[in-house]
Structures are given as structure tokens and as C-alpha cells.
Amino acid sequence: MRHQFKGEDFLAFKDMTKEEILFITDLSLDFKKKWVSRESHEYLKGQVWAALFEKNSTRTRNAFERAAADLGVKVVYLRPDEMQMTRGEPLKDTARILDRYFDGLFIRTFGHEIVEQCAYWMKNPVINGLTALEHPTQGIADLMTIKEKKGKFEGLKMCYSGNLYNVAYTTMIFCATLGIDLSIACPKGLEPDEKILEETMKRAKESGAKIELTQDFDKALENADIVYGMSQYSMGQSEEEIEYLKKAFKPYQINAEAMKKAKSDAIFMHCLPAHRGEEVTDEVMESDQSVIFDEGENRMHSIKAILAAVAN
Template sequence: MKNNFKGRDFLSLMDFTREEVYELLDLAVELKRRHAIGDDPKPLQGRTIAMIFEKNSTRTRLSFQAGIAQLGGQSFYMRPDEMQLNRGEPIKDTARVIDRYCDALVIRTFGKERVEEFAHYMKNPVINALTDQEHPCQILADLMTIREKKGRLEGLKLTFAADLFNMAHSLLIACPLMGIDIAIAHPEGLKADPKIVEFAEETARKNGTKVVLTTDMSEALRDADVIYANTYHSMGTTEEERKQREAIFFPYRIDEEKVKVAKDDFIFLHCLPAYREEEMTESILEGPHSVVWDEAENRMHTEKAVLAAVVY
């Protein structure tokens, strides 16, 4: 690879240039091609990857574990309730021990400060598998999928309709960086992280792209090349909160009528899990525009690319 990724953390796409993101995407494409013909390279042979998931996961955990195995490495999943970290051990102590035993840490947790503290005390790379603020591994898979289906990234328009949590933040970082216009449709009163919005707008000015946050669903969807939905239920949401949020977000549900203003050849993304008839209709999720299952597969290949690039 042209750039030296070895030993670098993968915490946020803010830390990477457009050229570096393309290198990771190119590597993911090659790893996917080789996996399809049964010729997986083994850059992680003899390497051990620790995994801490303080939030539940299906796809992220499985894709990392499968990907590590395909690249010849071993993964060890540590349940939070089995760790001394859960009994008050400082992060810095846990981090320094993991650093002596393992070649990298994949962590899925709550605040980004926890990931950053692990990274501070570890010499080996730390990979952000999701925090409340960002989900960079998912976005890398999304970029791979868009490029795979559209043949390019630059000059496209992506519309995101959901809550302004980690996925919205990561798209705000990635889209202007990669030359994609982004429009986010959201209910009145919601606010994205102002520092991330500032980063997105500054990057957009440099790269000649557009960043729009609006309550107008039709405006956001107009001429979209990519339409992205996401669940608006956080883990631990009560039934009462769920009903309240369903009412608030129903006008932002992706359905056949709303997408008429998008490009005829738009593609539909969703990072899953998907709640049919809530954030999108069944016919959108299962329809001809949906590339959700390719997107899910590509998460494994982009995660493999990150691991192959950063692990010594």
C-alpha cells in the first residue's frame, strides 16, 4: 500500500484522507475477490485480535470474527460481565494488559472517550466497532457498496432519514470527504453534534460538495442517488418511548410514494437491524433498489481491509 497504516488506530474517518479511504476500499475489493475464489490471503497468521463488545451486536461481531478467521488470525471475544473492567478495574490497566497479549483490539462501546482511552494506553491498534458518536466501520462498508453499485463516489447525492446519532455523524464525516453531497432529513428539534457538523461543512467547502440538514423529507430525497434508512430505536428503549418515537419519525419513513422524487436508479441502504413498516416499507427493503444484503456482506470485507492494513 502507498500509505503506511501499520499500527494506526481506526477510531474515526476524520483521521483519514480521501486517498487513504480509497486505499482501504481498494484493499477490501481485492479481499472480497479473493474470498470469492477461495484464495484468502493470511496477513493475520499468528495474530490474536481481542474483542470487547459492551453493546449487543449481530453483524459487527460476526463479520469481524469471520473476517479474522478468513485472514488466518484468532479472535477472542470478552464479555463485559466476565471482565474485571466491569468490576471497577481502570481502562488503562485493562488496555495495557490486552496490549501485551494481543495484536489489536476491536471495541464496541458507549462513549467515544472509552475507545480513545484504550487507544491512548495501547501501542497496538484499536478499532472502533461503534460508539454513541460514530460507526466508521459501517460507513466504510457503505462507501464500498455505493462504489460497487454506482461505479463512483464523487458527484453522487446521498439522503439519510433517521435519528441524528452515530450513523448520521459518520455519514456527515464521510460524504463530504469522499465528494458526495449529503442531505439528512430529521424531525424538528433534533440536533447533530455541532463539532461534526462544523467538520462536515468545512470539508464540503474544500471539496465543493453540499451538506443539508432539513425537516423537509421531499427536499432531502429529491434527485437522490442513494437513500439510507436506519432504526430510530436505541438499545434499551421502553415500549412507551418506542411508540412516541414511531409517531415522531413516521413522516420520515421511506416508502414508494416518497422515493418518486429520487433518481430512477437510486439504491437503498440500511445498516440493519431493520424494522419493516417503521423506518421503511417491506417493499422498499425487499425491492429492486435495495442493496442491503450486499452492504451487510461488504462490512466483513472492509473490516478485513482495516485489520490487514493496521495490524503489525
């Protein structure tokens, strides 16, 4: 089983094996130790990477730029509105030109097909900083956090509440792959992507993880070691869609009463930004069970490990 990512792309958990996911997670934890001990690790000094962000970002952009700086990588930030793609230049032309200038591309965009096309046309590695389908750098940060707080993966139970979108899909794949039971509190009619669900169930069959979709929030919370909150809506959705989703997810808010229905030592996770008072209350966000800022910091370490693993 390969563990060597050198020169390869990092696009989605759905394309990765259990061994590969664990390898990057462990490497991320190793880089965190170096960060804590202030051990220099400029392993990629001299490299120059492009960062293309078509969606707003706080954690992803800053985590990437700091991770790159620690590795000795210079980052060139590309503003989409200043590029010729806005005038109709084909993505394949842009990708091949960027490939001549840079040692790799970190991209945060909309459709997953965009990162796949970049990866197809570029010889240098492409890292997915978020698409509509997956958020793999977040997934590794989440696994780091779970390992740090719970010491294991297999045998744990996670309750997930929130919009079934990129973070949810990444979470579904890693839970099924690593043997984490997952109970998704899901309003009727808002089920996950069929292909992602199919891949999730296939992996769950191999690992023994129990994956369920339920409208019963209390059932989803029962015996949960991890309660994962997520925004009820996503960037770019219409006001009409947002209001519909808010109403549908209102019964699934993670508040103090909801946390009491999970295990007493359950942790609360959220990829951020959170809409306090909507999917989660301020009380839960600020509670001792909340690990959201450790999780947020781990984005930097996960991206650093991914960069180090794929860079030529």
C-alpha cells in the same frame, strides 16, 4: 500523504483524510475479489486479537470473526460481565493488560472516549467496532457498496432518513469528504452533533459537496441517487425517548412512494438491523432497489481490510 496504517488505530472518519478513506475502501474491494475467487489470504497467521463487545451485535461480531479467520487471526471474545471492569477496575489498567496479551483490540462500546482511552493506553492497534459517535467499519462497507453500484462518489446525491447518531455522523463525514451531496431529512429539534456538523461543513467546503438539513422529506428525496434509511432510535434509549423519536420520524418513513420521489435508479441502503414498518417498509427492503444484503456482506470485507492495514 500517508497510506500506511501499520500499527495505528482505526477509530473514526473524522480523524482520516480523503486519501486514507479511499485507500481503505479500495483495499476492501480488493479483499472482496480474493473472497469471490477463493484466493487464500492468511496474511496475519499467528496473530491473536481480543474482541470486546459491550453492545449486542449480529453483523459486526460475525463479520469480524470471519474476517479474522480468513486472515489467519485467532479471536478471543471477551464478555464484559466476566471482566473486572464490572467491579471497578480502571479502563487504563484493563487496556494495558490486554495489550500484553493480544496483537490488537476490536471493541464495540458506548462512549467514543472509551475507544480513545484504549488507544491511548495500548501500543497495539485498536479498531472501533461502533461507538455513540461513529461506526467506521460500517462507513467503509457503505462506500464499497456505493462504488460497486454507482461506480463513483463525486457528484452523487444521498438522502438520509433516520436517527442522527453514529452511522449518520460517519455518513456525514464521508459524504462531505468525497464530494457526495447529502440531504438529511431531520425533524425540528433533532439536529446532529455540533462538532460533527462543523467538521462536515469544513470538509464540504473543500470538496464542493452540498450538505443540508431539511424538514422537507420530498426535497431531500429529489434527485437522490442513494436513499439511506436508519433506525429512528438507538440501543439503550428509554421507552419514553423511543416513543418520542418514533412520532417525530413517522413522516420520514421510506416507503414505495418515497422511493418514487428519488431517481428511478436510486438504491436503498440501511446498516441493519431494520425495524420493518417503522423507518422503512417491507416492500422497499425486498425491492430490486434494495442493496442491503450486499452492504451487509461488505462489512466482512471492510473489516478484513482494516485488520490487514493496521496489524503489526
